[in-house]
Amino acid sequence: xxxxxxxxxxxxxxxxxxxxxxxxxxxxxxxxxxxxxxxxxxxxxxxxxxxxxxxxxxxxxxxxxxxxxxxxxxxxxxxxxxxxxxxxxxxxxxxxxxxxxxxxxxxxxxxxxxxxxxxxxxxxxxxxxxxxxxxxxxxxxxxxxxxxxxxxxxxxxxxxxxxxxxxxxxxxxxxxxxxxxxxxxxxxxxxxxxxxxxxxxxxxxxxxxxxxxxxxxxxxxxxxxxxxxxxxxxxxxxxxxxxxxxxxxxxxxxxxxxxxxxxxxxxxxxxxxxxxxxxxxxxxxxxxxxxxxxxxxxxxxxxxxxxxxxxxx
Amino acid sequence: xxxxxxxxxxxxxxxxxxxxxxxxxxxxxxxxxxxxxxxxxxxxxxxxxxxxxxxxxxxxxxxxxxxxxxxxxxxxxxxxxxxxxxxxxxxxxxxxxxxxxxxxxxxxxxxxxxxxxxxxxxxxxxxxxxxxxxxxxxxxxxxxxxxxxxxxxxxxxxxxxxxxxxxxxxxxxxxxxxxxxxxxxxxxxxxxxxxxxxxxxxxxxxxxxxxxxxxxxxxxxxxxxxxxxxxxxxxxxxxxxxxxxxxxxxxxxxxxxxxxxxxxxxxxxxxxxxxxxxxxxxx
Amino acid sequence: xxxxxxxxxxxxxxxxxxxxxxxxxxxxxxxxxxxxxxxxxxxxxxxxxxxxxxxxxxxxxxxxxxxxxxxxxxxxxxxxxxxxxxxxxxxxxxxxxxxxxxxxxxxxxxxxxxxxxxxxxxxxxxxxxxxxxxxxxxxxxxxxxxxxxxxxxxxxxxxxxxxxxxxxxxxxxxxxxxxxxxxxxxxxxxxxxxxxxxxxxxxxxxxxxxxxxxxxxxxxxxxxxxxxxxxxxxxxxxxxxxxxxxxxxxxxxxxxxxxxxxxxxxxxxxxxxxxxxxxxxxxxxxxxxxxxxxxxxxxxxxxxxxxxxxxxxxxxxxxxxxxxxxxxxx
Numbered sequence: 001x002x003x004x005x006x007x008x009x010x011x012x013x014x015x016x017x018x019x020x021x022x023x024x025x026x027x028x029x030x031x032x033x034x035x036x037x038x039x040x041x042x043x044x045x046x047x048x049x050x051x052x053x054x055x056x057x058x059x060x061x062x063x064x065x066x067x068x069x070x071x072x073x074x075x076x077x078x079x080x081x082x083x084x085x086x087x088x089x090x091x092x093x094x095x096x097x098x099x100x101x102x103x104x105x106x107x108x109x110x111x112x113x114x115x116x117x118x119x120x121x122x123x124x125x126x127x128x129x130x131x132x133x134x135x136x137x138x139x140x141x142x143x144x145x146x147x148x149x150x151x152x153x154x155x156x157x158x159x160x161x162x163x164x165x166x167x168x169x170x171x172x173x174x175x176x177x178x179x180x181x182x183x184x185x186x187x188x189x190x191x192x193x194x195x196x197x198x199x200x201x202x203x204x205x206x207x208x209x210x211x212x213x214x215x216x217x218x219x220x221x222x223x224x225x226x227x228x229x230x231x232x233x234x235x236x237x238x239x240x241x242x243x244x245x246x247x248x249x250x251x252x253x254x255x256x257x258x259x260x261x262x263x264x265x266x267x268x269x270x271x272x273x274x275x276x277x278x279x280x281x282x283x284x285x286x287x288x289x290x291x292x293x294x295x296x297x298x299x300x301x302x303x304x305x306x307x308x309x310x311x312x313x
Numbered sequence: 314x315x316x317x318x319x320x321x322x323x324x325x326x327x328x329x330x331x332x333x334x335x336x337x338x339x340x341x342x343x344x345x346x347x348x349x350x351x352x353x354x355x356x357x358x359x360x361x362x363x364x365x366x367x368x369x370x371x372x373x374x375x376x377x378x379x380x381x382x383x384x385x386x387x388x389x390x391x392x393x394x395x396x397x398x399x400x401x402x403x404x405x406x407x408x409x410x411x412x413x414x415x416x417x418x419x420x421x422x423x424x425x426x427x428x429x430x431x432x433x434x435x436x437x438x439x440x441x442x443x444x445x446x447x448x449x450x451x452x453x454x455x456x457x458x459x460x461x462x463x464x465x466x467x468x469x470x471x472x473x474x475x476x477x478x479x480x481x482x483x484x485x486x487x488x489x490x491x492x493x494x495x496x497x498x499x500x501x502x503x504x505x506x507x508x509x510x511x512x513x514x515x516x517x518x519x520x521x522x523x524x525x526x527x528x529x530x531x532x533x534x535x536x537x538x539x540x541x542x543x544x545x546x547x548x549x550x551x552x553x554x555x556x557x558x559x560x561x562x563x564x565x566x567x568x569x570x571x572x573x574x575x576x577x578x579x580x581x582x583x584x585x586x587x588x589x590x591x592x593x594x595x596x
Numbered sequence: 597x598x599x600x601x602x603x604x605x606x607x608x609x610x611x612x613x614x615x616x617x618x619x620x621x622x623x624x625x626x627x628x629x630x631x632x633x634x635x636x637x638x639x640x641x642x643x644x645x646x647x648x649x650x651x652x653x654x655x656x657x658x659x660x661x662x663x664x665x666x667x668x669x670x671x672x673x674x675x676x677x678x679x680x681x682x683x684x685x686x687x688x689x690x691x692x693x694x695x696x697x698x699x700x701x702x703x704x705x706x707x708x709x710x711x712x713x714x715x716x717x718x719x720x721x722x723x724x725x726x727x728x729x730x731x732x733x734x735x736x737x738x739x740x741x742x743x744x745x746x747x748x749x750x751x752x753x754x755x756x757x758x759x760x761x762x763x764x765x766x767x768x769x770x771x772x773x774x775x776x777x778x779x780x781x782x783x784x785x786x787x788x789x790x791x792x793x794x795x796x797x798x799x800x801x802x803x804x805x806x807x808x809x810x811x812x813x814x815x816x817x818x819x820x821x822x823x824x825x826x827x828x829x830x831x832x833x834x835x836x837x838x839x840x841x842x843x844x845x846x847x848x849x850x851x852x853x854x855x856x857x858x859x860x861x862x863x864x865x866x867x868x869x870x871x872x873x874x875x876x877x878x879x880x881x882x883x884x885x886x887x888x889x890x891x892x893x894x895x896x897x898x899x900x901x902x903x904x905x906x907x908x909x910x911x912x913x914x915x916x917x918x919x920x921x922x923x924x925x926x
Binding site (some may be wrong): 028029142151258269281288 | 434435437438439440441442443444445446447449450451452453454526530533534537538539540550553557560561564567571574575576577578579582583
Binding site (some may be wrong): 209211214217220221228232233236306307 | 687701
């Protein structure tokens with residue numbers, strides 16, 4: 001099957017998933033107890049105010065009509081109007097999206113840079129002290145909540161030692177790398193722990209695989225065995241895991257954006273929640289879901305490039 | 314290697330457990346945490362809510378080993394009392410998802426058919442949301458607070474358990490004994506609950522342990538963000554949030570609850586890893 | 597057939613793995629030799645150390661455990677050799693093929709690449725010549741339209757074809773000794789004979805020695821010059837195939853031969869050696885076979901019989917060897 005028709009088939013499969021995603025988002029606001037109009041209007045609002053909000057949100061119409069409107073508006077890119085920002089939800093998100101994407105990609109790169117070499121060192125020294133030290137450190141890392149890592153880094157590296165800015169985003173690419181370094185490291189410390197674990201055991205498994213034994217018996221030099229035979233095979237499961245952890249990573253960016261005052265989607269999400277800005281919450285949740293499924297798609301494509309067995313199916 | 318890796322015998326589980334220092338450390342940490350959670354009054358030197366305006370933000374001393382907070386409350390006592398809340402999270406944050414997930418996963422895995430197709434779509438949809446985003450969105454609608462947090466976590470998380478359980482049940486169905494049960498005319502209920510469930514549940518239990526660690530991290534994160542436990546309740550995330558603005562002058566306020574989180578999380582994950590090692594089928 | 601002096605001499609080879617902190621003696625005092633062009637069969641039940649023997653010779657086992665003794669390859673001891681020097685022997689002078697053609701080829705790389713990388717490591721051939729040689733090798737092992745199949749991946753071949761590919765890779769650099777670890781066990785019965793014939797034909801053409809691990813005495817009878825029977829990490833009997841099979845002296849060899857269902861009238865109950873081999877961490881103090889042995893006598897329980905010469909070229913490790921007069925006493 002050509003990769004183009006594979007992509008097409010994969011995109012088709014996303015349609016029912018996204019229909020359900022829309023249903024979930026819709027139900028979140030409509031079906032859970034509590035009237036969003038009352039919540040949005042605040043304590044001092046009059047009944048007329050509340051009714052006005054209801055009408056604006058379309059809450060007075062029948063459920064199915066509401067869902068249809070929600071669906072068709074969303075498909076047309078109309079996510080409603082943010083109460084908090086007093087402008088289009090779509091344009092607010094468009095402003096913040098690049099920041100979060102930058103942060104996420106940065107974090108992935110950093111976690112691979114941290115986890116990759118260490119996983120190799122640990123796997124090649126399996127059972128000896130370097131392995132034990134690396135695993136213990138990462139086990140502790142895995143037990144640290146992201147906000148706590150962030151807080152510690154922020155306090156000591158940014159506030160005390162003034163090595164990094166305390167917050168903000170920067171304008172040029174270089175500035176962004178600098179400004180978002182600590183927030184990304186914060187997320188990366190957590191995700192790299194997951195990746196390191198998986199990559200280490202994948203490498204160990206591959207090292208013991210018969211085809212690696214065969215490669216050794218062929219008298220190949222170690223760099224060829226590690227680079228060509230071990231790494232490629234170990235990467236397959238790690239790429240899958242990385243794809244599947246994208247939700248975790250996004251959760252991490254949400255927290256880290258809050259801790260470091262990075263004006264991304266995660267921080268906006270929290271602001272929207274405290275302001276009870278339902279259109280914005282809906283829009284953000286949907287955007288996050290879109291991002292994640294985009295990454296799933298990319299993971300699939302990457303995997304099928306890496307593994308010839310998947311290309312034929 | 315075919316000949317080199319033959320397992321020749323199976324040492325007893327207990328002996329294996331004793332050989333694994335990580336597992337032992339995990340048991341010790343969690344055992345002690347459970348004690349602290351059940352008898353906080355016995356271990357805490359002070360009333361966690363006793364205010365003392367004459368001893369505000371005091372650094373650690375003999376009288377107050379972890380110092381005191383903004384209102385003069387004893388930090389150590391607050392960290393200890395928080396064990397009650399945070400250990401409770403590990404239970405209430407997971408148990409409903411676990412039970413629902415196991416039951417749904419087992420049924421869907423056993424009967425397959427249309428229910429399984431629908432379930433598959435639900436899984437696809439739920440894993441498309443970043444976990445925290447969905448939980449936060451549910452909390453946002455229900456309002457912040459511990460109970461709502463449990464609801465939010467359970468509403469989202471049962472899917473993950475069910476997915477795991479379904480996969481295990483399907484794998485077990487491939488085994489001969491399940492087919493044998495069908496051939497012997499056992500009732501579905503008997504096959505599911507007496508034969509499939511006990512065999513399929515092991516990985517789920519292992520996952521449960523690591524999940525407890527995750528939920529404690531998640532719960533304290535929500536507490537920190539103001540969406541979980543609410544002050545003045547002593548909860549680690551809340552305590553860290555309270556000390557956040559004084560981190561350079563009164564570092565002990567955020568440091569101590571942080572250590573408690575890391576220790577407990579570590580305990581659960583060591584326990585989970587140890588269990589996984591012990592229960593993993595060898596051969 | 598074989599000639600003159602041995603190219604490989606294995607002397608008191610001991611391989612020990614460690615599991616849960618306890619040593620597992622996988623091989624004990626294994627000694628044998630292979631001459632140029634000779635086919636030596638290694639037989640025994642699974643876990644008897646056949647495979648470990650091969651892996652110890654080619655230097656795979658030392659990554660997993662302790663290997664001591666002497667492995668003289670054309671006069672040089674392979675054991676103390678550093679990895680770098682050993683790689684000049686691996687694949688170039690001694691090659692190995694594995695049991696599972698499914699798992700022994702890297703699923704992510706084309707067979708052409710897996711063939712060429714051997715050539716690249718062991719020859720000075722330029723790229724084009726390597727490719728020609730790769731086609732030639734695939735052709736040699738009987739893969740149709742070889743040139744087109746270079747860029748295929750292992751999963752695009754059937755089991756038998758994959759085993760042929762593995763043989764082609766192993767023999768690409770013209771080794772003088774082939775270690776074959778149950779090369780036909782994983783294959784269909786109809787394919788097994790073809791693969792064995794292929795190996796033997798190529799060994800003959802290339803004047804290559806072969807150590808063939810198998811648990812099939814029938815295969816040994818058809819293909820080998822000499823045979824060594826292994827039990828619980830030791831060689832218990834060895835000698836020329838014809839002599840050993842005609843007149844087995846060790847009770848275990850007798851048992852193995854009886855369990856081959858050949859020339860039996862229909863509905864004869866199949867024979868199997870009673871009991872199971874001992875675990876390597878629970879070996880009895882005396883002869884490891886004693887608990888299962890019908891000819892077991894007093895000293896077998898306490899002392900371990902050494903391998904001793906009983907006739908020209910024949911060795912057996914038994915206090916109470918089977919004699920012709922006793923027939924199949926065991």
